[in-house]
Amino acid sequence: MDQFDLLVVGSGPAGRRGAIQAAKLGKRVLVIEQGKRVGGVSVHTGTIPSKTLRETALNLSGWRERGFYGRAYRVKQEISAEDLRRRLLITLDHEVEVLEHQFARNRVQHMRGKASFIDPQTMQVVKDDGEVINVTATSILLAVGTKPFRPDYMPFDGKIVLDSDELLDIEELPRSMVVIGAGVIGIEYATIFSALDTQVTLIDPKSTMLDFIDKEIVEDFTYQLRDRNMKLLLGQKAEKVERLPSGKVELTLDNGRRITTDMVLFAAGRMGATDTLNLPAAGLEADARGRLSVNPETFATKVPHIFAAGDVVGFPSLASTSMEQGRIAARVAVGAIAKEPPKYFPYGIYAVPEISTCGLSEEEVKERHIPYECGIARFRETSRGHIMGLDTGLLKMIFSLKTRRLLGVHIVGEGATELVHIGQAVLNLKGTVEYFVENTFNYPTLAEAYKIAGLDAWNRMGDIKSEI
Template structure:
């Protein structure tokens, strides 16, 4: 008998799970209430990178004289054309996903899914029609949405979520970004390059305050922000906002996380901006799913708990992607891998998800990428490590393209040279991290990377240089 697998959500986790399940012979149904591709394609990875590409191109135009190009007139962003290009790329990608569904004979239903007891899902389609879908195995891939807090309710006009920011038709004169994490920092560079005056407010003591991001990467990024006249305030929080004649009046006070603040730190300051962009996290799409009808209880914040086989506490029900929350890793490529694990296990395998080697990619300017342990994490584990860094300015290719800011760091085990983590901040860091991820996946050492011939002149030589330095035989760095 053919196994019926129903998947709620067609994001990078859900649609990949569907393809893998179909490859294994399942009868697959995917239900999505919005558009295929999920947050990644429609409100995250792809549209933000489209905006970043335009922002980077603008920066290149501003540097044209240094590259021997004479420009006449002014260069500025055409937001209408940018938004049109965004929609064109999204539509093309969406069409591709639907084509994959057709190729693999996957049934796709657009509508709102509600679990209606064991082995049943009720689907309400956009026209109001309802129908029932039966399942033997269920995969939950419903994702997340921007977290809204009562102090700063989204109105889509002056107080924006990241979704709103990806649909701007005009560049604001000034914007305050609340939250200096990945999304906040990416938007800081985008909006600054497009012409806005940007201020970032972060409650912790550095930008990109993620444990997986090496502190040295944050230092480089903060230095580059200063060069671009992007203001940032760390150890601070936006406390209140009021409408004023010139836009918004925002009161900024000390962060509750600041240790021993001085009297000056305790004094609130006021800033006036045209718009506020709130980037302080995500919340799960688990309400009204009908989880109670199958006895599945999310945690108090709404996140779903699974084991390493992506199994929930309910037999035959799996969950993948961002709906698992920060206890896992909320990245599109992780969701896709979790989707394959869940699909294979739903079809009888016993595969476990491995989170040890997961590359992270942050599309700021310069880019930031990491895999494995940071220097601080390795030392906290009591490992006898060494950390070696090489600046991008030592590379001929970096000088050629005029992007010399940044560095690469390898965290390795002292005795064996085994690579424990790699942290890159610099040009094309998000592409370069792939070599480091492969080296770690293969259990490689700095000796292995140093013995690998790297093409010249390329940015990839940064891995050769830093590996040689880790062996105490630097070439250029």
């Protein structure tokens, strides 16, 4: 039986960041990963694969150049599933190599195997070769992530009815696709395949989508999707899904409508991957979706020396926030001081087009009864936007009329997930509208949209502090 200061189950963003943080503090750390390679869901089936697929699709399809050359423009006329997979494998190999080097450099031990609790301090690990070992640790960090929710009524076959993990292994690109679930994952994949000229239909029982995003941004995003002929069947539910002898799939909706398609992607939710951990032996239990409850400041569970971080604890389920959760949890677990991260963090949705947001939405500002003003800039108003051939793209900032401070920044369009960090910095540093009006931005850049939106708001707010 081996004894460690920190035992980490899972090597995704939360697990690897927590493990390396504890190791940097001089602690003896072991990471257990049940996958074939380190990296967890983020590297192998989630964040990195979907973003690599997106970038490959945009590059090979010539999507970014169609503003100049028309919708028929292609970089590669016939794009295959193998074209997408080739770049994905190169990227994944690099990610795994970097992670293994980080573990080696920081002297983090790791092994492949399935871990489950024997008691609150001890876990049993069944290795790939069948060997069983017991590991004890002063503290344990559960960073097991999530897996796709697979309801019994869906006839999954891994070929034409798939979940988001299986989508990465398709053998050919479908001419038509139905995506069930208008959450972040469903929307990302729906828009990626739409950019590849697959006819996409998006179905969700809710009449709205992305309710945590500023409504004006969602409206602009929705307009862009409909403009390129994506069908959005919101407020409708797929009651029956069956494979046809022809090799297609037929869906029957709750309103009687029938849809025939080449492929169905079910992306309506994910489950915490806790079912194999034998949580009762540790005095823990998961909720109906397999998630664990934690203290939001320390990420400790109700068993004081057992921590959980990442997607397994629920919203916001971002790789970026999971890393910070893992770092904080590891510091607390080994008795180090852990500072709370800044209040505002960016949320990125890697759809086509991208959406990114930080701070309060206009709806949240209204709920708090804060007097406010908005500033809007469209990417086509910037010289860089013209150079890039952008007809769409919107940046919105919300300011307090009382303090003139930035309250929220919301972007839809090319490069949104990069641009948002300027707004994030100003938010966390409590900057005001004058920052955007009085500062110089590189020309020509899309970041100029901040100045345009700042001036738009400033003109509406009236000049109190500035002499411009």
